[in-house]
Amino acid sequence: MVRSAYPDVEIPEVSIHEFLFGGLDETELDSIALIDGVSGATTSYRQLVGQIDLFAGALAARGVGVGTTVGVLCPNIPAFATVFHGILRAGATATTINSLYTADEIANQLTDAGATWLVTVSPLLPGALAAAEKLGFAADHVIVLDGVEGHPSLPALLGEGHPAPEVSFDPATHLAVLPYSSGTTGRPKGVMLTHRNLVANVSQCRPVLGVGANDRLLAVLPFFHIYGMTVLLNFALRQRAGLVTMPKFDLPEFLRIIAEHRTTWVFVAPPIAVALAKHPIVDQYDLSAVKVIFSGAAPLDGALASAVASRLDCIVTQGYGMTETSPAVNLTSETRDDIDRSAIGPLVPNTEARLVDPESGEDVAVPAEGASEPGELWVRGPQVMVGYLNRPDATAEMLDADGWLHTGDVATVTHDGIYRIVDRLKELIKYKGYQVAPAVLEAVLLEHPAIADAAVIGALDDDGQEVPKAFVVRQPDADLDTDAVMAHVAAHVAPHEKVRQVEFIDVIPKSSSGKILRKDLRIR
Numbered sequence: 001m002v003r004s005a006y007p008d009v010e011i012p013e014v015s016i017h018e019f020l021f022g023g024l025d026e027t028e029l030d031s032i033a034l035i036d037g038v039s040g041a042t043t044s045y046r047q048l049v050g051q052i053d054l055f056a057g058a059l060a061a062r063g064v065g066v067g068t069t070v071g072v073l074c075p076n077i078p079a080f081a082t083v084f085h086g087i088l089r090a091g092a093t094a095t096t097i098n099s100l101y102t103a104d105e106i107a108n109q110l111t112d113a114g115a116t117w118l119v120t121v122s123p124l125l126p127g128a129l130a131a132a133e134k135l136g137f138a139a140d141h142v143i144v145l146d147g148v149e150g151h152p153s154l155p156a157l158l159g160e161g162h163p164a165p166e167v168s169f170d171p172a173t174h175l176a177v178l179p180y181s182s183g184t185t186g187r188p189k190g191v192m193l194t195h196r197n198l199v200a201n202v203s204q205c206r207p208v209l210g211v212g213a214n215d216r217l218l219a220v221l222p223f224f225h226i227y228g229m230t231v232l233l234n235f236a237l238r239q240r241a242g243l244v245t246m247p248k249f250d251l252p253e254f255l256r257i258i259a260e261h262r263t264t265w266v267f268v269a270p271p272i273a274v275a276l277a278k279h280p281i282v283d284q285y286d287l288s289a290v291k292v293i294f295s296g297a298a299p300l301d302g303a304l305a306s307a308v309a310s311r312l313d314c315i316v317t318q319g320y321g322m323t324e325t326s327p328a329v330n331l332t333s334e335t336r337d338d339i340d341r342s343a344i345g346p347l348v349p350n351t352e353a354r355l356v357d358p359e360s361g362e363d364v365a366v367p368a369e370g371a372s373e374p375g376e377l378w379v380r381g382p383q384v385m386v387g388y389l390n391r392p393d394a395t396a397e398m399l400d401a402d403g404w405l406h407t408g409d410v411a412t413v414t415h416d417g418i419y420r421i422v423d424r425l426k427e428l429i430k431y432k433g434y435q436v437a438p439a440v441l442e443a444v445l446l447e448h449p450a451i452a453d454a455a456v457i458g459a460l461d462d463d464g465q466e467v468p469k470a471f472v473v474r475q476p477d478a479d480l481d482t483d484a485v486m487a488h489v490a491a492h493v494a495p496h497e498k499v500r501q502v503e504f505i506d507v508i509p510k511s512s513s514g515k516i517l518r519k520d521l522r523i524r
Protein backbone atom coordinates (compact mmCIF):
# COMPACT_ATOMS: atom_id res chain seq x y z
CA MET A 1 0.00 0.00 0.00
CA VAL A 2 1.26 3.48 -0.87
CA ARG A 3 0.08 6.63 0.87
CA SER A 4 0.31 10.02 -0.85
CA ALA A 5 3.65 11.72 -0.25
CA TYR A 6 1.84 15.01 0.28
CA PRO A 7 1.12 15.94 3.88
CA ASP A 8 -2.53 15.32 4.77
CA VAL A 9 -4.83 18.27 4.29
CA GLU A 10 -7.61 19.19 6.67
CA ILE A 11 -11.08 18.50 5.34
CA PRO A 12 -13.47 20.95 6.98
CA GLU A 13 -16.75 19.41 8.17
CA VAL A 14 -18.99 21.88 6.36
CA SER A 15 -21.31 21.93 3.37
CA ILE A 16 -19.76 22.57 -0.04
CA HIS A 17 -21.51 25.96 -0.05
CA GLU A 18 -19.93 26.99 3.26
CA PHE A 19 -16.57 25.65 2.13
CA LEU A 20 -16.54 27.54 -1.16
CA PHE A 21 -18.24 30.77 -0.21
CA GLY A 22 -18.15 31.03 3.60
CA GLY A 23 -14.82 32.82 3.82
CA LEU A 24 -15.04 35.34 0.95
CA ASP A 25 -13.54 38.70 1.91
CA GLU A 26 -14.51 42.08 0.43
CA THR A 27 -11.82 42.05 -2.26
CA GLU A 28 -12.75 38.54 -3.31
CA LEU A 29 -16.45 39.42 -3.39
CA ASP A 30 -15.72 42.16 -5.90
CA SER A 31 -13.60 39.99 -8.16
CA ILE A 32 -14.91 38.16 -11.20
CA ALA A 33 -16.14 34.61 -10.66
CA LEU A 34 -17.61 33.85 -14.08
CA ILE A 35 -17.26 35.16 -17.59
CA ASP A 36 -19.62 34.05 -20.31
CA GLY A 37 -17.11 33.21 -23.03
CA VAL A 38 -19.67 33.79 -25.76
CA SER A 39 -21.11 37.17 -24.71
CA GLY A 40 -18.33 38.37 -22.41
CA ALA A 41 -20.84 39.08 -19.59
CA THR A 42 -19.27 38.87 -16.14
CA THR A 43 -20.56 37.77 -12.72
CA SER A 44 -18.72 38.82 -9.57
CA TYR A 45 -18.40 36.56 -6.54
CA ARG A 46 -20.79 38.92 -4.76
CA GLN A 47 -23.39 38.58 -7.51
CA LEU A 48 -22.92 34.81 -7.66
CA VAL A 49 -23.38 34.34 -3.91
CA GLY A 50 -26.46 36.58 -3.99
CA GLN A 51 -27.98 34.63 -6.87
CA ILE A 52 -27.26 31.28 -5.22
CA ASP A 53 -29.08 32.48 -2.08
CA LEU A 54 -32.07 33.71 -4.07
CA PHE A 55 -32.28 30.53 -6.15
CA ALA A 56 -32.04 28.39 -3.00
CA GLY A 57 -34.77 30.57 -1.47
CA ALA A 58 -37.06 30.16 -4.47
CA LEU A 59 -36.58 26.39 -4.39
CA ALA A 60 -37.21 26.25 -0.63
CA ALA A 61 -40.41 28.28 -1.10
CA ARG A 62 -41.57 25.45 -3.38
CA GLY A 63 -40.76 22.78 -0.82
CA VAL A 64 -37.47 21.74 -2.40
CA GLY A 65 -34.94 20.82 0.26
CA VAL A 66 -33.33 17.89 2.04
CA GLY A 67 -34.73 14.76 0.41
CA THR A 68 -35.52 16.35 -2.98
CA THR A 69 -33.50 15.46 -6.07
CA VAL A 70 -33.32 17.99 -8.90
CA GLY A 71 -32.17 17.14 -12.43
CA VAL A 72 -29.81 19.64 -14.05
CA LEU A 73 -29.70 19.50 -17.84
CA CYS A 74 -27.69 22.56 -18.72
CA PRO A 75 -24.61 23.37 -20.79
CA ASN A 76 -21.69 25.40 -19.41
CA ILE A 77 -23.13 28.87 -18.91
CA PRO A 78 -22.56 31.09 -15.86
CA ALA A 79 -26.08 30.31 -14.59
CA PHE A 80 -24.99 26.68 -14.11
CA ALA A 81 -23.06 27.79 -11.02
CA THR A 82 -26.12 29.56 -9.57
CA VAL A 83 -28.42 26.61 -10.19
CA PHE A 84 -26.02 23.91 -9.03
CA HIS A 85 -25.00 25.64 -5.84
CA GLY A 86 -28.52 26.93 -5.23
CA ILE A 87 -29.85 23.37 -5.26
CA LEU A 88 -27.14 22.22 -2.85
CA ARG A 89 -27.60 25.33 -0.67
CA ALA A 90 -31.28 24.44 -0.33
CA GLY A 91 -30.24 21.01 0.96
CA ALA A 92 -31.44 19.18 -2.15
CA THR A 93 -29.40 16.78 -4.27
CA ALA A 94 -28.43 17.59 -7.86
CA THR A 95 -28.34 14.89 -10.51
CA THR A 96 -26.40 16.37 -13.39
CA ILE A 97 -27.37 15.10 -16.82
CA ASN A 98 -25.29 14.91 -19.99
CA SER A 99 -26.63 17.68 -22.29
CA LEU A 100 -26.18 15.39 -25.30
CA TYR A 101 -28.54 12.74 -23.91
CA THR A 102 -31.63 11.61 -25.81
CA ALA A 103 -35.06 12.11 -24.20
CA ASP A 104 -35.10 8.44 -23.16
CA GLU A 105 -31.71 8.71 -21.52
CA ILE A 106 -32.79 11.86 -19.65
CA ALA A 107 -35.96 10.11 -18.50
CA ASN A 108 -34.00 7.03 -17.38
CA GLN A 109 -31.67 9.11 -15.25
CA LEU A 110 -34.44 11.25 -13.73
CA THR A 111 -36.41 8.10 -12.89
CA ASP A 112 -33.47 6.21 -11.47
CA ALA A 113 -32.34 9.19 -9.38
CA GLY A 114 -35.88 9.81 -8.09
CA ALA A 115 -35.78 13.40 -9.35
CA THR A 116 -38.97 15.45 -9.12
CA TRP A 117 -37.69 18.71 -10.62
CA LEU A 118 -35.72 19.53 -13.73
CA VAL A 119 -33.72 22.66 -14.55
CA THR A 120 -32.85 23.26 -18.20
CA VAL A 121 -32.44 25.85 -20.97
CA SER A 122 -34.65 26.46 -23.99
CA PRO A 123 -32.32 24.86 -26.60
CA LEU A 124 -32.56 21.58 -24.67
CA LEU A 125 -36.29 21.88 -24.02
CA PRO A 126 -37.57 19.31 -26.55
CA GLY A 127 -35.63 16.45 -24.91
CA ALA A 128 -36.28 17.80 -21.43
CA LEU A 129 -40.02 18.08 -21.99
CA ALA A 130 -40.32 14.65 -23.58
CA ALA A 131 -38.55 13.19 -20.54
CA ALA A 132 -40.54 15.28 -18.05
CA GLU A 133 -43.76 14.17 -19.71
CA LYS A 134 -42.75 10.51 -19.40
CA LEU A 135 -42.26 11.06 -15.68
CA GLY A 136 -45.46 13.08 -15.31
CA PHE A 137 -43.75 16.29 -14.10
CA ALA A 138 -46.01 19.35 -13.93
CA ALA A 139 -44.86 22.27 -16.13
CA ASP A 140 -43.94 24.28 -13.03
CA HIS A 141 -41.46 21.57 -12.05
CA VAL A 142 -39.48 22.19 -15.23
CA ILE A 143 -37.48 25.39 -14.75
CA VAL A 144 -36.31 26.89 -18.04
CA LEU A 145 -33.55 29.31 -17.12
CA ASP A 146 -33.84 31.61 -20.12
CA GLY A 147 -37.63 31.71 -19.97
CA VAL A 148 -40.29 29.84 -21.89
CA GLU A 149 -44.02 30.46 -21.45
CA GLY A 150 -45.53 28.22 -18.78
CA HIS A 151 -42.30 27.41 -16.96
CA PRO A 152 -40.50 29.24 -14.14
CA SER A 153 -37.45 31.16 -15.41
CA LEU A 154 -34.26 32.13 -13.59
CA PRO A 155 -34.95 35.89 -13.54
CA ALA A 156 -38.48 35.27 -12.26
CA LEU A 157 -37.31 32.96 -9.49
CA LEU A 158 -34.52 35.30 -8.40
CA GLY A 159 -36.95 38.21 -8.57
CA GLU A 160 -39.18 36.62 -5.93
CA GLY A 161 -36.59 37.72 -3.39
CA HIS A 162 -36.84 34.76 -1.01
CA PRO A 163 -33.92 34.56 1.40
CA ALA A 164 -31.81 31.41 1.46
CA PRO A 165 -33.37 28.82 3.78
CA GLU A 166 -31.84 27.59 7.02
CA VAL A 167 -31.09 23.95 6.38
CA SER A 168 -29.26 21.46 8.49
CA PHE A 169 -27.68 18.20 7.46
CA ASP A 170 -24.55 16.19 8.17
CA PRO A 171 -22.04 16.98 5.41
CA ALA A 172 -20.36 13.63 5.96
CA THR A 173 -23.45 11.67 4.94
CA HIS A 174 -25.78 14.03 3.08
CA LEU A 175 -25.84 13.47 -0.68
CA ALA A 176 -24.81 16.54 -2.61
CA VAL A 177 -24.77 15.11 -6.12
CA LEU A 178 -25.74 12.07 -8.11
CA PRO A 179 -23.75 12.09 -11.35
CA TYR A 180 -24.12 8.96 -13.49
CA SER A 181 -21.37 6.51 -14.36
CA SER A 182 -21.41 3.01 -15.75
CA GLY A 183 -18.44 2.12 -13.55
CA THR A 184 -16.78 -1.14 -14.49
CA THR A 185 -19.75 -2.76 -16.20
CA GLY A 186 -23.36 -2.35 -17.27
CA ARG A 187 -25.54 0.72 -17.60
CA PRO A 188 -25.04 4.14 -15.98
CA LYS A 189 -25.66 4.16 -12.24
CA GLY A 190 -26.13 7.05 -9.78
CA VAL A 191 -22.86 7.78 -7.99
CA MET A 192 -23.62 8.93 -4.44
CA LEU A 193 -21.26 11.75 -3.52
CA THR A 194 -21.66 13.60 -0.23
CA HIS A 195 -20.85 17.20 0.64
CA ARG A 196 -17.76 15.81 2.37
CA ASN A 197 -16.66 14.03 -0.84
CA LEU A 198 -16.84 17.32 -2.77
CA VAL A 199 -15.19 19.39 -0.03
CA ALA A 200 -12.47 16.74 0.29
CA ASN A 201 -11.61 16.61 -3.37
CA VAL A 202 -11.30 20.37 -3.76
CA SER A 203 -9.16 20.40 -0.58
CA GLN A 204 -7.00 17.66 -2.12
CA CYS A 205 -6.46 19.63 -5.35
CA ARG A 206 -5.49 22.86 -3.60
CA PRO A 207 -1.92 22.07 -2.53
CA VAL A 208 -1.13 20.48 -5.91
CA LEU A 209 -2.39 22.85 -8.59
CA GLY A 210 -1.19 26.46 -8.44
CA VAL A 211 -4.42 28.11 -9.59
CA GLY A 212 -5.00 31.47 -7.89
CA ALA A 213 -7.10 34.62 -7.94
CA ASN A 214 -5.21 36.03 -10.92
CA ASP A 215 -5.95 33.01 -13.09
CA ARG A 216 -8.64 32.60 -15.68
CA LEU A 217 -9.67 29.03 -16.36
CA LEU A 218 -11.30 27.91 -19.56
CA ALA A 219 -14.37 25.82 -18.79
CA VAL A 220 -15.37 24.02 -21.97
CA LEU A 221 -15.43 20.60 -20.32
CA PRO A 222 -18.96 20.10 -19.07
CA PHE A 223 -19.85 20.92 -15.47
CA PHE A 224 -22.32 18.00 -15.51
CA HIS A 225 -19.35 15.59 -15.63
CA ILE A 226 -17.29 15.14 -12.49
CA TYR A 227 -14.13 16.59 -14.07
CA GLY A 228 -15.85 19.89 -14.85
CA MET A 229 -17.85 19.84 -11.62
CA THR A 230 -14.93 19.51 -9.20
CA VAL A 231 -11.73 20.43 -10.99
CA LEU A 232 -13.27 23.37 -12.84
CA LEU A 233 -16.39 24.71 -11.16
CA ASN A 234 -15.71 24.02 -7.48
CA PHE A 235 -11.92 24.18 -7.42
CA ALA A 236 -11.78 27.42 -9.46
CA LEU A 237 -14.35 29.10 -7.23
CA ARG A 238 -12.50 28.04 -4.06
CA GLN A 239 -9.29 29.51 -5.51
CA ARG A 240 -11.17 32.76 -6.30
CA ALA A 241 -10.14 32.38 -9.94
CA GLY A 242 -12.28 33.45 -12.90
CA LEU A 243 -14.10 30.75 -14.89
CA VAL A 244 -14.63 31.44 -18.56
CA THR A 245 -17.56 29.30 -19.73
CA MET A 246 -18.10 27.78 -23.16
CA PRO A 247 -21.29 25.80 -23.82
CA LYS A 248 -19.88 23.50 -26.50
CA PHE A 249 -16.58 22.77 -28.15
CA ASP A 250 -15.86 24.39 -31.50
CA LEU A 251 -12.18 24.86 -32.32
CA PRO A 252 -12.20 28.44 -33.75
CA GLU A 253 -14.53 29.65 -31.00
CA PHE A 254 -12.40 27.86 -28.36
CA LEU A 255 -9.26 29.59 -29.67
CA ARG A 256 -11.01 32.95 -29.91
CA ILE A 257 -12.19 32.74 -26.30
CA ILE A 258 -8.74 31.73 -25.03
CA ALA A 259 -7.18 34.66 -26.89
CA GLU A 260 -9.83 37.24 -26.05
CA HIS A 261 -10.15 36.39 -22.35
CA ARG A 262 -6.46 35.62 -21.93
CA THR A 263 -7.11 32.36 -20.10
CA THR A 264 -4.13 31.03 -18.16
CA TRP A 265 -5.25 27.45 -17.48
CA VAL A 266 -7.08 25.48 -20.15
CA PHE A 267 -8.65 22.19 -19.11
CA VAL A 268 -9.06 19.66 -21.89
CA ALA A 269 -9.57 16.01 -22.73
CA PRO A 270 -7.02 14.37 -25.06
CA PRO A 271 -8.93 14.93 -28.36
CA ILE A 272 -8.70 18.70 -27.80
CA ALA A 273 -4.96 18.24 -27.26
CA VAL A 274 -4.84 16.55 -30.69
CA ALA A 275 -6.47 19.61 -32.25
CA LEU A 276 -4.07 21.95 -30.42
CA ALA A 277 -1.10 19.94 -31.65
CA LYS A 278 -2.18 19.45 -35.24
CA HIS A 279 -4.71 21.96 -36.53
CA PRO A 280 -3.25 24.72 -38.74
CA ILE A 281 -5.63 27.44 -37.48
CA VAL A 282 -4.14 27.27 -33.99
CA ASP A 283 -1.30 29.53 -35.23
CA GLN A 284 -3.77 32.29 -36.12
CA TYR A 285 -4.61 33.07 -32.47
CA ASP A 286 -2.69 34.73 -29.69
CA LEU A 287 -2.52 32.00 -27.05
CA SER A 288 0.36 33.60 -25.18
CA ALA A 289 -1.57 33.94 -21.91
CA VAL A 290 -1.88 30.15 -21.58
CA LYS A 291 0.42 28.85 -18.85
CA VAL A 292 -0.98 25.34 -18.45
CA ILE A 293 -2.92 22.89 -20.55
CA PHE A 294 -4.39 20.35 -18.15
CA SER A 295 -5.63 17.05 -19.60
CA GLY A 296 -7.77 14.36 -18.04
CA ALA A 297 -10.58 11.85 -18.59
CA ALA A 298 -8.66 9.59 -21.02
CA PRO A 299 -5.06 8.54 -21.72
CA LEU A 300 -2.74 11.31 -22.91
CA ASP A 301 0.05 10.28 -25.25
CA GLY A 302 3.46 11.67 -24.23
CA ALA A 303 4.48 12.73 -27.76
CA LEU A 304 1.16 14.49 -28.24
CA ALA A 305 1.58 16.30 -24.92
CA SER A 306 5.10 17.42 -25.91
CA ALA A 307 3.83 18.68 -29.26
CA VAL A 308 1.20 20.81 -27.52
CA ALA A 309 3.72 22.11 -24.97
CA SER A 310 6.18 23.23 -27.61
CA ARG A 311 3.59 24.66 -29.98
CA LEU A 312 1.92 26.76 -27.28
CA ASP A 313 5.08 27.26 -25.22
CA CYS A 314 3.25 26.15 -22.10
CA ILE A 315 3.18 23.39 -19.50
CA VAL A 316 1.11 20.30 -20.24
CA THR A 317 0.04 18.29 -17.24
CA GLN A 318 -2.62 15.77 -16.32
CA GLY A 319 -5.02 14.46 -13.77
CA TYR A 320 -6.58 11.05 -13.31
CA GLY A 321 -9.67 9.99 -11.52
CA MET A 322 -13.22 8.85 -11.94
CA THR A 323 -16.77 9.87 -11.10
CA GLU A 324 -16.67 7.39 -8.22
CA THR A 325 -13.71 9.29 -6.69
CA SER A 326 -15.13 12.84 -6.96
CA PRO A 327 -12.85 12.57 -9.22
CA ALA A 328 -9.19 13.42 -8.48
CA VAL A 329 -6.93 10.55 -7.42
CA ASN A 330 -3.69 11.58 -9.15
CA LEU A 331 -2.64 15.05 -10.24
CA THR A 332 0.63 16.32 -11.61
CA SER A 333 1.49 19.78 -10.37
CA GLU A 334 2.44 22.23 -13.10
CA THR A 335 5.72 22.71 -11.19
CA ARG A 336 6.80 19.07 -11.65
CA ASP A 337 8.64 19.23 -14.97
CA ASP A 338 10.58 16.13 -13.92
CA ILE A 339 7.50 13.96 -14.50
CA ASP A 340 6.96 12.36 -17.89
CA ARG A 341 3.89 13.92 -19.51
CA SER A 342 2.26 10.57 -20.23
CA ALA A 343 2.23 9.69 -16.50
CA ILE A 344 -0.69 10.68 -14.29
CA GLY A 345 1.71 11.67 -11.49
CA PRO A 346 1.51 11.27 -7.73
CA LEU A 347 -1.49 10.57 -5.52
CA VAL A 348 -3.32 13.62 -4.21
CA PRO A 349 -3.13 14.21 -0.41
CA ASN A 350 -5.04 11.92 1.99
CA THR A 351 -5.11 9.16 -0.63
CA GLU A 352 -3.88 5.57 -0.43
CA ALA A 353 -3.41 3.19 -3.33
CA ARG A 354 -2.58 -0.41 -4.08
CA LEU A 355 -1.72 -2.09 -7.36
CA VAL A 356 -3.18 -5.57 -7.31
CA ASP A 357 -2.35 -8.36 -9.76
CA PRO A 358 -5.78 -9.38 -11.08
CA GLU A 359 -4.68 -13.02 -11.51
CA SER A 360 -3.04 -13.67 -8.14
CA GLY A 361 -4.81 -11.03 -6.02
CA GLU A 362 -1.39 -10.07 -4.63
CA ASP A 363 -0.01 -6.52 -4.49
CA VAL A 364 2.69 -6.00 -7.11
CA ALA A 365 6.16 -5.22 -5.79
CA VAL A 366 7.49 -1.67 -6.10
CA PRO A 367 11.10 -1.89 -7.34
CA ALA A 368 13.92 0.34 -6.09
CA GLU A 369 14.41 1.60 -9.64
CA GLY A 370 12.13 1.87 -12.67
CA ALA A 371 8.43 1.04 -12.71
CA SER A 372 6.51 -1.81 -11.10
CA GLU A 373 4.69 -4.55 -12.96
CA PRO A 374 1.16 -3.48 -13.88
CA GLY A 375 -1.66 -4.08 -11.41
CA GLU A 376 -5.26 -2.99 -10.96
CA LEU A 377 -5.31 0.37 -9.19
CA TRP A 378 -7.23 0.31 -5.90
CA VAL A 379 -7.74 3.58 -4.07
CA ARG A 380 -8.95 4.67 -0.66
CA GLY A 381 -9.55 8.18 0.61
CA PRO A 382 -12.15 10.79 1.58
CA GLN A 383 -13.04 11.37 -2.09
CA VAL A 384 -14.36 7.82 -2.59
CA MET A 385 -18.12 7.60 -3.17
CA VAL A 386 -20.60 6.18 -0.69
CA GLY A 387 -21.81 3.74 -3.36
CA TYR A 388 -24.19 3.47 -6.29
CA LEU A 389 -27.77 4.58 -5.65
CA ASN A 390 -30.05 1.60 -5.00
CA ARG A 391 -27.41 -0.80 -6.35
CA PRO A 392 -25.79 -2.67 -3.45
CA ASP A 393 -24.70 -5.38 -5.90
CA ALA A 394 -22.79 -2.99 -8.15
CA THR A 395 -21.42 -1.13 -5.11
CA ALA A 396 -20.08 -4.35 -3.59
CA GLU A 397 -18.38 -5.24 -6.86
CA MET A 398 -16.41 -2.01 -6.88
CA LEU A 399 -16.00 -1.03 -3.24
CA ASP A 400 -14.71 -3.70 -0.84
CA ALA A 401 -15.32 -4.05 2.90
CA ASP A 402 -12.03 -2.31 3.72
CA GLY A 403 -12.98 0.80 1.75
CA TRP A 404 -10.80 0.07 -1.29
CA LEU A 405 -12.33 1.16 -4.56
CA HIS A 406 -11.31 -1.16 -7.41
CA THR A 407 -10.92 1.27 -10.30
CA GLY A 408 -10.79 -1.21 -13.18
CA ASP A 409 -7.75 0.70 -14.49
CA VAL A 410 -4.35 -0.94 -14.74
CA ALA A 411 -1.37 1.13 -13.61
CA THR A 412 2.31 0.99 -12.78
CA VAL A 413 4.11 2.96 -10.09
CA THR A 414 7.73 3.97 -9.55
CA HIS A 415 9.54 3.94 -6.21
CA ASP A 416 8.95 7.69 -5.95
CA GLY A 417 5.21 7.33 -6.33
CA ILE A 418 4.62 8.31 -9.96
CA TYR A 419 1.68 6.42 -11.47
CA ARG A 420 1.01 5.64 -15.10
CA ILE A 421 -2.21 4.17 -16.50
CA VAL A 422 -1.29 1.37 -18.91
CA ASP A 423 -4.53 -0.51 -19.55
CA ARG A 424 -8.17 -0.83 -18.55
CA LEU A 425 -9.78 -4.03 -17.23
CA LYS A 426 -13.31 -2.66 -17.28
CA GLU A 427 -15.69 -2.47 -20.24
CA LEU A 428 -15.97 1.32 -20.16
CA ILE A 429 -15.09 3.22 -23.37
CA LYS A 430 -14.00 6.87 -23.26
CA TYR A 431 -14.97 8.81 -26.40
CA LYS A 432 -13.64 12.39 -26.23
CA GLY A 433 -13.48 11.88 -22.47
CA TYR A 434 -17.20 11.03 -22.31
CA GLN A 435 -18.27 7.69 -20.94
CA VAL A 436 -19.73 5.21 -23.40
CA ALA A 437 -21.14 2.03 -21.87
CA PRO A 438 -20.83 -1.00 -24.16
CA ALA A 439 -23.87 -2.58 -22.47
CA VAL A 440 -26.07 0.28 -23.70
CA LEU A 441 -24.87 -0.04 -27.30
CA GLU A 442 -25.07 -3.84 -27.29
CA ALA A 443 -28.72 -3.64 -26.22
CA VAL A 444 -29.46 -1.18 -29.05
CA LEU A 445 -27.66 -3.37 -31.60
CA LEU A 446 -29.57 -6.48 -30.52
CA GLU A 447 -32.87 -4.68 -31.17
CA HIS A 448 -32.06 -4.72 -34.91
CA PRO A 449 -33.85 -7.62 -36.60
CA ALA A 450 -30.87 -8.43 -38.87
CA ILE A 451 -28.41 -8.67 -35.96
CA ALA A 452 -28.00 -12.06 -34.29
CA ASP A 453 -25.37 -11.03 -31.75
CA ALA A 454 -23.11 -8.06 -31.02
CA ALA A 455 -20.34 -6.79 -28.78
CA VAL A 456 -18.84 -3.32 -28.42
CA ILE A 457 -15.30 -2.42 -27.36
CA GLY A 458 -13.02 0.60 -27.58
CA ALA A 459 -10.72 0.75 -30.62
CA LEU A 460 -8.28 3.47 -31.67
CA ASP A 461 -8.83 5.86 -34.57
CA ASP A 462 -6.11 7.36 -36.78
CA ASP A 463 -5.28 9.98 -34.12
CA GLY A 464 -4.84 7.31 -31.46
CA GLN A 465 -8.11 8.30 -29.75
CA GLU A 466 -10.58 5.74 -28.45
CA VAL A 467 -13.84 5.19 -30.39
CA PRO A 468 -16.68 2.69 -29.92
CA LYS A 469 -16.33 -0.29 -32.27
CA ALA A 470 -19.09 -2.87 -32.81
CA PHE A 471 -18.54 -6.52 -33.67
CA VAL A 472 -21.71 -7.73 -35.33
CA VAL A 473 -22.99 -11.21 -36.17
CA ARG A 474 -25.58 -10.98 -38.94
CA GLN A 475 -28.73 -13.12 -38.93
CA PRO A 476 -28.47 -15.89 -41.56
CA ASP A 477 -29.10 -14.41 -45.04
CA ALA A 478 -29.47 -10.89 -43.62
CA ASP A 479 -28.48 -8.04 -45.89
CA LEU A 480 -26.80 -5.62 -43.49
CA ASP A 481 -23.82 -3.34 -44.09
CA THR A 482 -21.67 -1.08 -41.92
CA ASP A 483 -23.67 2.05 -42.73
CA ALA A 484 -26.93 0.40 -41.72
CA VAL A 485 -25.45 -0.68 -38.38
CA MET A 486 -24.10 2.79 -37.67
CA ALA A 487 -27.35 4.47 -38.69
CA HIS A 488 -29.39 2.16 -36.46
CA VAL A 489 -27.28 2.97 -33.40
CA ALA A 490 -27.12 6.68 -34.21
CA ALA A 491 -30.92 6.85 -34.28
CA HIS A 492 -31.16 5.55 -30.71
CA VAL A 493 -28.30 7.10 -28.73
CA ALA A 494 -26.64 10.43 -27.95
CA PRO A 495 -24.08 11.66 -30.53
CA HIS A 496 -21.03 10.74 -28.41
CA GLU A 497 -22.30 7.16 -28.06
CA LYS A 498 -22.46 6.45 -31.80
CA VAL A 499 -20.66 3.37 -33.07
CA ARG A 500 -17.77 4.62 -35.23
CA GLN A 501 -16.29 1.34 -36.46
CA VAL A 502 -18.03 -1.91 -37.41
CA GLU A 503 -16.62 -5.36 -38.06
CA PHE A 504 -18.75 -8.32 -39.10
CA ILE A 505 -17.81 -11.54 -37.39
CA ASP A 506 -19.08 -15.16 -37.34
CA VAL A 507 -19.45 -15.52 -33.62
CA ILE A 508 -18.90 -13.31 -30.55
CA PRO A 509 -16.31 -14.99 -28.30
CA LYS A 510 -17.86 -15.75 -24.91
CA SER A 511 -16.87 -17.52 -21.70
CA SER A 512 -18.72 -20.65 -20.55
CA SER A 513 -20.89 -18.39 -18.37
CA GLY A 514 -21.86 -16.31 -21.42
CA LYS A 515 -19.69 -13.25 -20.69
CA ILE A 516 -18.31 -11.52 -23.77
CA LEU A 517 -14.54 -12.09 -23.98
CA ARG A 518 -13.63 -8.50 -24.77
CA LYS A 519 -9.93 -9.24 -24.55
CA ASP A 520 -10.20 -11.67 -27.47
CA LEU A 521 -11.97 -9.01 -29.51
CA ARG A 522 -9.30 -6.46 -28.65
CA ILE A 523 -6.56 -8.86 -29.78
CA ARG A 524 -8.23 -9.13 -33.20
Ligand code: 4UV
Binds near residue numbers: 297319323409
Ligand atom coordinates in the same frame (compact mmCIF):
# COMPACT_ATOMS: atom_id res chain seq x y z
O1 4UV B 1 -15.91 8.45 -14.44
P1 4UV B 1 -15.19 9.11 -15.55
O2 4UV B 1 -15.98 9.65 -16.67
O3 4UV B 1 -14.32 10.24 -14.86
C1 4UV B 1 -13.37 10.99 -15.51
C2 4UV B 1 -12.57 11.86 -14.67
C3 4UV B 1 -11.62 12.68 -15.24
C4 4UV B 1 -10.68 13.50 -14.49
C5 4UV B 1 -10.08 14.55 -15.14
C6 4UV B 1 -9.16 15.37 -14.49
C7 4UV B 1 -8.82 15.14 -13.16
O4 4UV B 1 -8.02 15.86 -12.54
C8 4UV B 1 -9.44 14.06 -12.51
O5 4UV B 1 -9.16 13.85 -11.34
C9 4UV B 1 -10.34 13.25 -13.22
O6 4UV B 1 -13.21 10.95 -16.71
O7 4UV B 1 -14.16 8.10 -16.18
C10 4UV B 1 -13.21 7.46 -15.37
C11 4UV B 1 -12.26 6.68 -16.24
O8 4UV B 1 -11.65 7.50 -17.24
C12 4UV B 1 -10.31 7.07 -17.48
C13 4UV B 1 -10.07 5.89 -16.55
O9 4UV B 1 -10.36 4.69 -17.22
C14 4UV B 1 -11.07 6.15 -15.45
O10 4UV B 1 -11.43 4.99 -14.70
N1 4UV B 1 -9.38 8.17 -17.18
C15 4UV B 1 -9.64 9.30 -16.50
N2 4UV B 1 -8.55 10.09 -16.45
C16 4UV B 1 -7.57 9.43 -17.12
C17 4UV B 1 -8.10 8.21 -17.56
C18 4UV B 1 -6.19 9.72 -17.42
N3 4UV B 1 -5.61 10.85 -17.07
N4 4UV B 1 -5.49 8.78 -18.10
C19 4UV B 1 -6.07 7.62 -18.48
N5 4UV B 1 -7.35 7.31 -18.23
